[in-house]
Amino acid sequence: MPDFLTLTLGGLTNGAIYAALGLALVIIYRATRVVNFAQPALALLCAYLAYSVNRATGGYWLGLLVALVAGGVLGALTERVLMRPLRRSGELAPVIATLGLLMLLQAVSGMIWSAEPKSFPYAFDFRGAFSPAAVFVVVVVLVTAGAVLALFGATTLGLRMRAAAFKPEVASLVGVKVGLMLTIGWTLAAVVGALAGVLAAPPFLSPTVLDAVFVYALTAAVLGGLENPVGTIIGGFGLGVVLSYVSGYVGPELVTLASLAILVLVLTFRPHGLFGRGVARRV
């Protein structure tokens, strides 16, 4: 019988990564009403860049930094080049475009780094039930989530971003540069996504390593109601723990199935999330 404490702690570590990637989804959904299906591929590309920097210089931190910067640049480019021209093309076109970007970036990553798994280092020693590496993951994600919440809740930039998201036309009438807010939103989200990618990568990086993580992150975001960063963080950690129990007590092969079951149950019975208010959603 696996140790309950080990499973819980392991679940929290995984859950932190789901929470981070889920947070990236929520930031973009709040700003543009688009679920960014390209998020895992953007994160993957950044993780591969971190890997290459790692290999070249042997430094974990430089790799992480490069990944975060690359994430920001890719996020801004995605918004400017791909999403902005589609702004008036209805609700479906941008979502389909992110799906296309997902396939493109995954293929490109495979072409550059091959489909063969690459060994990717942890930040710290990863041995033990709650290793330094695991603590690092949880702490970094909590700090990042706190920073994002503070940005939205306590700064005028956050206020302008929220206004641009809720009522773009009204926001522009009071002087908010709505287009700039969207670019900042995508940049921010992609940086958080890149962080999630680097945290999720070890021990092996391959083009599909984030696919399952993305399903869990999406579930976490849906648990939080897709618009609620706090709900998504709680959803991510909670889902990590639950899936860890499923893996430990039932069987690891059922983890993805359990996640999908949770996703379907939430969408059926609480479509606005466990923490959301009963606002009808258009999706």
Added chain:
Amino acid sequence: MLRVQDLATAYGPVRALDGVDLAAEAGVITAVLGANGAGKTTLLRTVSGLAAPNAGTVTFDGEDITGWAPDRIVRRGLAHVPENGGVITELTVADNLRLGGLWRARADRERTRREVLELFPPLAERLDRQAGTLSGGERQMLAIGRALMSGPRAVILDEPSLGLAPMVTARILRVLRELALTVLLVEQNARGALSVATHGYVLSLGRVVADAPAADLLDNDRLRHAYLGF
């Protein structure tokens, strides 16, 4: 002050504005009247940059602002209070106010904020409430207050009396007059608008069909019956 010349704006094949000329003089209220679909809202949207004109010019304080982005126009001192106020219901009253004029110096914003709360005391009592919980009149006050936060020299308003009790409308119109700003006021409530305005225009099917001092419009029975419905 604010001048519109030969302005034409179309939505696809529909000509919402068809060669409109009008001017709002400094420091007074100018009313634009007309039935639904006369082009009043389109006029304001074109002036504030939300809609792009096909022809014509908008000049503000001698500067051609035709085709400018809305955020640039409001920074230049021309604020637009859209139909139904455009209050952001998901934000608190305080945050809605804070959004106005974020580019201004902190001291200026603080001073204007105090003035706005004095002008509209109901807002001061409800700063922490979600704007969605406000009554229609309070929302309109918030929308106007938020526009004032940008320290405008001119304000254009789209039917501030829509859905409000006559008492509340009267109060809002009175405040507008006392501010001595340049105001372009679009209204279906012609009698209320003309009672505070110095000059009035009547729009019909995208054209100006009357252009006269407000008192003359009130006295002109033929015009009142034909276009203003009272």
